[in-house]
Amino acid sequence: MKTEDAPAAEKLTVGKNYVRNRGLMGIALFLGWLILFFMGLSISSSKLKPLDTDGHVIWETLWLYALTFTPTNTALLAALAGVIGGWPVTSVPLTKNLILTLMRWITIRSNTGVWFT
Numbered sequence: 001m002k003t004e005d006a007p008a009a010e011k012l013t014v015g016k017n018y019v020r021n022r023g024l025m026g027i028a029l030f031l032g033w034l035i036l037f038f039m040g041l042s043i044s045s046s047k048l049k050p051l052d053t054d055g056h057v058i059w060e061t062l063w064l065y066a067l068t069f070t071p072t073n074t075a076l077l078a079a080l081a082g083v084i085g086g087w088p089v090t091s092v093p094l095t096k097n098l099i100l101t102l103m104r105w106i107t108i109r110s111n112t113g114v115w116f117t
Helices: 014-042 061-066 070-086 095-111
Strands: none
Touching: 014 061, 014 070, 061 070
């Protein structure tokens, strides 16, 4: 097969959406981490009763109890932090430019010794 017979490469329009969606997913993961963190701080799991008097599970309360109970809350926060830490947000142009701008600002300020004017 000659190269002239090969189909022309199509423009990939999926790439922009993929990068934008990846950035939005990173933001959503971080917001989820914050919500879970503040739930663990503000809701006391000791006041929640996941079982009724007969020993039956109250599902609505059980989920809230599991999210705010310190060991499970900490485990979920650690798992989310690991996912966020490995999330490729630096490939998103806006985030990458923001990180590079901050790095340049810190480098310039640390070299000159003047942090704020």
